[in-house]
Amino acid sequence: MKKKKVTSLFDKLKLEDKIDCQIRKSDLRNQNSIRRASELSKNLDSLSIKDQPH
Structure with a gap:
């Protein structure tokens, strides 16, 4: 359960990074x-x- 939270947070950060880049x-x-x-x-x-014309 704890590991899943860490990966989801990591995925969230990666996603935010992608959005920042875009x-x-x-x-x-x-x-x-x-x-x-x-x-x-x-x-x-x-x-x-x-x-x-001037």
Whole structure:
């Protein structure tokens, strides 16, 4: 009985670790997409300024 509790706790920790990893990965992905989006919007801004006749 005691051993089962230990393994379930260990499994729980492993599961939490996996979830942490997934969260970290998705956070990185979000940061990258945010960075890409801001770069794109900057490029669009400079493009629209160039396209306007002076």
